[in-house]
Amino acid sequence: MDRVFKALADPTRRLLLDRLREQNGQTLSELCAHLGMARQSATQHLDLLQAANLVSVVRRGRERLHYLNPTPIHEIQERWISEFDAPRLAALSAVKARAEEYAMNDTAIPTYVYTTYIKATAEQVWKALTDADLTAKYWDHANVSDWQPDSTWEHRRNGSGELDVVGTVLEVEYPRRLVVTFETPGEVLPGGPSIVTYLIESDTDIVKLTVTHENLPNADFHRGISNGWPAVLANLKSLLETGNPLPTEPWDLAMAHTARQNT
Structure with a gap:
């Protein structure tokens, strides 16, 4: 949970998640084009999102496609929200x-x-x-x-x-x-x-x-x-x-x- 909350605390990482919610399965280049962000900065943010299990990466040939992973958000919802x-x-x-x-x-x-x-x-x-x-x-x-x-x-x-x-x-x-x-x-x-x-x-x-x-x-x-x-x-x-x-x-x-x- 600590990694999830740390990842979600940054507005840029939340924006990356929003972009994947709008269009899942994007490459790094596609995400950078939408955000006007350097590849190195985007990679650092995506690495933190992947470490928190909020983003999954699937290789397709030479490309790395990024997908939202709902598991951590679902666990937060089940733990603190759904019962109440x-x-x-x-x-x-x-x-x-x-x-x-x-x-x-x-x-x-x-x-x-x-x-x-x-x-x-x-x-x-x-x-x-x-x-x-x-x-x-x-x-x-x-x-x-x-x-x-x-x-x-x-x-x-x-x-x-x-x-x-x-x-x-x-x-x-x-x-x-x-x-x-x-x-x-x-x-x-x-x-x-x-x-x-x-x-x-x-x-x-x-x-x-x-x-x-x-x-x-x-x-x-x-x-x-x-x-x-x-x-x-x-x-x-x-x-x-x-x-x-x-x-x-x-x-x-x-x-x-x-x-x-x-x-």
Whole structure:
């Protein structure tokens, strides 16, 4: 929390976050052009935002793309705000979401990026993402595939075996990078399927896991995964660090929170 508050205390860094909120996934050059700032100054500010986990960096070829990471702000909101003023804030949030929905009708749907840190090895995180038995423990679905390029993968619901998501494995770089399409069975979207990239970066016994979900079809889909990915990855983190998933399914809490906001 200290790093987060220190990063947010500077107006220039808040402006950088505002620019990423307006257009996520910008390069350093794009951010500098918008702000009229020297590259060295912008880099120093972005390094502090990245150290506070407020910004995630995704490499795309030679470019480094910068994305807002909502995790620290969400933790602040959960710790100090949500319990005490939830009804009024939920009403304001609903108004804001409706206004943003109208605004997004004429703009591209942003890419979703989420970063978390896990006390584990890269190999353990890779296995947790790809092993059918492990995914069934923390995701309530088994991810089934041989995880070879061009192979299919299936997201099978526990118990019924119903397929909620299917896709194709696009890239495999064990144990650091996995790219798959993310599709609803039988649905063909005009813009093609959305794409999920898992990036695993390790340093001794700590892993930085970044999930990027792009080519999203609409604002409703973006809102859905914005609730879903944090819940799933929190459960994965708990399983790897404690040996057990969270005692209550986190997506149930996320759905209940959304339902309260809409009532």
